[in-house]
Amino acid sequence: MDFKYDDDLQNIENEASRLAGQFDDDYWREHDEKHEFPWEFYNAFAEQGWIGVIVPEEYGGSGLGISHAAVLLNAVAHSAGVQNAASTLHLSIFGMGPVIHHGSEELKQRTLPATASGALHVSFGVTEDDAGTDTSRIRTFARRDGDHWVINGKKIWNTKAQQAQKILLLARTTPREECAKPLQGMTLFLADLDPNHCEIRPIDKCGRNAVNSNEVFIQDLPVSDDDVIGEVDKGFYYLLDGLNPERIVIASECCGIGRQAIDKAVHYAREREVFDRPIGMNQAIAHPLADAYSELEAADLLWQKAAWAYDTGEPCGPLANMAKLRASEASFKACDRAVQTFGGMGYAKECNVERYWRESRMSRIAPISNEMVLNFVSEHVLGLPRSY
Amino acid sequence: MKILVCLKQVPHQDARLDIKSDGSWIQEESIKFEINSYDTYALEEALRIKDEKEAEVVVASIGPDRTTQALRTALGMGADRAVHVNDESVEGSDALAIAKILAAIGKEESPDLVFTGLMADDGNFASVGPMVAELLEMPHATAVMSASLEGEKLIAERELEGGALEVVELQLPCLLAVQTGINQVRYASLKGIMAAKKKPLDTRSAADLGVQELVGTGAAKIKVQEIYVPPKTQGAEILEGSTTDVAEGLVAKIKELGLL
Numbered sequence: 191m192d193f194k195y196d197d198d199l200q201n202i203e204n205e206a207s208r209l210a211g212q213f214d215d216d217y218w219r220e221h222d223e224k225h226e227f228p229w230e231f232y233n234a235f236a237e238q239g240w241i242g243v244i245v246p247e248e249y250g251g252s253g254l255g256i257s258h259a260a261v262l263l264n265a266v267a268h269s270a271g272v273q274n275a276a277s278t279l280h281l282s283i284f285g286m287g288p289v290i291h292h293g294s295e296e297l298k299q300r301t302l303p304a305t306a307s308g309a310l311h312v313s314f315g316v317t318e319d320d321a322g323t324d325t326s327r328i329r330t331f332a333r334r335d336g337d338h339w340v341i342n343g344k345k346i347w348n349t350k351a352q353q354a355q356k357i358l359l360l361a362r363t364t365p366r367e368e369c370a371k372p373l374q375g376m377t378l379f380l381a382d383l384d385p386n387h388c389e390i391r392p393i394d395k396c397g398r399n400a401v402n403s404n405e406v407f408i409q410d411l412p413v414s415d416d417d418v419i420g421e422v423d424k425g426f427y428y429l430l431d432g433l434n435p436e437r438i439v440i441a442s443e444c445c446g447i448g449r450q451a452i453d454k455a456v457h458y459a460r461e462r463e464v465f466d467r468p469i470g471m472n473q474a475i476a477h478p479l480a481d482a483y484s485e486l487e488a489a490d491l492l493w494q495k496a497a498w499a500y501d502t503g504e505p506c507g508p509l510a511n512m513a514k515l516r517a518s519e520a521s522f523k524a525c526d527r528a529v530q531t532f533g534g535m536g537y538a539k540e541c542n543v544e545r546y547w548r549e550s551r552m553s554r555i556a557p558i559s560n561e562m563v564l565n566f567v568s569e570h571v572l573g574l575p576r577s578y
Numbered sequence: 579m580k581i582l583v584c585l586k587q588v589p590h591q592d593a594r595l596d597i598k599s600d601g602s603w604i605q606e607e608s609i610k611f612e613i614n615s616y617d618t619y620a621l622e623e624a625l626r627i628k629d630e631k632e633a634e635v636v637v638a639s640i641g642p643d644r645t646t647q648a649l650r651t652a653l654g655m656g657a658d659r660a661v662h663v664n665d666e667s668v669e670g671s672d673a674l675a676i677a678k679i680l681a682a683i684g685k686e687e688s689p690d691l692v693f694t695g696l697m698a699d700d701g702n703f704a705s706v707g708p709m710v711a712e713l714l715e716m717p718h719a720t721a722v723m724s725a726s727l728e729g730e731k732l733i734a735e736r737e738l739e740g741g742a743l744e745v746v747e748l749q750l751p752c753l754l755a756v757q758t759g760i761n762q763v764r765y766a767s768l769k770g771i772m773a774a775k776k777k778p779l780d781t782r783s784a785a786d787l788g789v790q791e792l793v794g795t796g797a798a799k800i801k802v803q804e805i806y807v808p809p810k811t812q813g814a815e816i817l818e819g820s821t822t823d824v825a826e827g828l829v830a831k832i833k834e835l836g837l838l
Binding site: 195197198201202204205208209237238239240242243254360 | 647650651
């Protein structure tokens with residue numbers, strides 16, 4: 191067994207950390223408070239080619255694996271920007287996965303170079319409020335109109351829709367009741383996020399406010415056949431390919447956030463003196479931090495193993511799911527302990543750990559709730575009967 | 579033109595430094611390392627020359643296995659080739675011995691220009707650069723704030739006390755020991771990092787370089803006796819009260835001590 195990063199991974203971690211380290215807590219607190227997209231941060235990473243980490247080399251990317259992307263985003267999340275920083279890059283790096291794996295050659299040539307350079311922003315349009323986790327119930331529909339498609343419907347939780355030129359849109363092309371299986375009959379489009387046909391409304395949310403989340407109302411949006419990803423009616427299955435990598439990378443981000451919180455808390459616990467001694471001497475302060483740190487170490491090993499499994503072609507579904515579960519819980523616990531370590535000041539925005547805490551709450555819900563992960567493990571790993 | 583850049587890998591600026599129980603050095607296990615900040619500016623100066631004209635940038639470093647990381651980073655930033663002196667017998671070397679190793683590399687490479695950092699973030703000796711220059715019989719400048727090539731000459735600005743600059747002219751080949759903050763150090767791009775692993779990185783020993791008798795604890799003329807954190811001193815006077823009271827008290831204290 192070898193648990194050491196190779197030179198590539200170590201260099202990716204070092205350089206991504208160094209670059210992310212240029213953007214401090216003040217930068218992120220301000221962008222979070224003002225709900226401003228962190229362009230300076232995004233552009234700095236785009237200029238150095240990081241957005242193209244998984245885009246194949248023939249389309250201008252670096253063609254690397256999920257391990258590399260996960261190490262990159264782990265390092266980025268382990269900075270003052272925590273989830274805001276990771277999400278800023280995450281969508282640009284992963285949003286185009288279905289095009290990379292299933293798009294036509296023409297579509298790849300038209301869109302992947304701009305993806306790799308960071309010029310093209312794509313919002314992910316899958317979730318609908320009436321369907322939730324049961325994606326087969328989506329109502330957004332693409333009907334055939336002459337030589338093209340016309341899409342109507344509504345999507346929710348569209349990250350970065352306010353910056354995006356395109357939306358990766360899942361729409362029904364055959365009604366659910368006419369399909370042999372409920373998850374058939376949906377098609378994936380890379381559509382223009384055309385303001386004449388799409389109304390974007392931001393969702394006011396708990397945290398990660400530098401990166402917007404939106405509702406998108408779609409009315410008579412025309413889409414050509416050239417912008418269909420893969421085959422009509424098979425769109426959902428193309429999304430499945432991206433689920434495990436997404437969970438692995440989210441897990442790596444969670445661990446980065448947790449470590450950032452622990453770093454801050456440990457520093458504070460060493461420096462802050464009450465009753466003439468550093469509060470870190472108190473086991474009630476020290477033990478929960480040691481406990482949270484240990485859980486992050488364990489979760490790190492899970493996502494690293496899952497990434498290794500994915501990149502080497504081993505089955506990785508259980509590992510990816512369990513990594514996401516453990517990492518999101520460990521991250522939240524670490525951030526919560528950081529707030530507790532700071533005491534009253536932990537609740538003050540100027541100390542930043544409350545921002546980490548708010549952002550760490552997200553990954554227990556998204557991209558899939560931890561309860562659904564437990565369902566997966568119960569059914570597919572333990573072989574217990576399906577509960578829903 | 580060939581440029582040699584000497585790099586040192588030092589503990590990361592955020593690393594917590596605990597001293598070894600025998601007081602000989604810090605505990606290096608489980609802390610992160612990075613390129614000495616002064617050396618990153620030196621490397622950037624070299625890469626800027628390479629951006630402008632035909633030049634080969636060779637980076638050299640002395641240290642254990644982990645040091646390859648620093649060299650790979652430098653290659654990722656744009657250096658062409660690396661030399662890594664990885665040899666346990668070098669441990670315990672003093673600054674002069676380190677300079678002799680680097681000078682041996684300099685003799686092999688015959689660079690037109692040598693860049694070093696002004697000092698290392700960890701040891702703060704600030705002596706290796708000038709020693710290397712002496713051993714290579716090159717002119718040198720320290721605390722370099724800017725460097726520009728003019729034919730066979732190099733014009734450097736040096737930082738003096740009180741914010742003044744001194745402009746010096748050096749005949750090539752020469753050595754420059756660079757101050758921090760003089761340029762904006764570039765980042766290694768992702769493609770740069772991936773290209774770095776295909777660039778040559780030669781591992782050498784002291785014996786390869788013919789300096790085995792001159793290095794290590796045995797040859798050291800300076801031996802570190804102990805490293806320790808001075809105990810906290812007592813006697814601080816805390817002024818309390820309103821802001822005005824504290825300010826007035828502070829001014830009175832300064833006058834009382836004759837500091838104004």
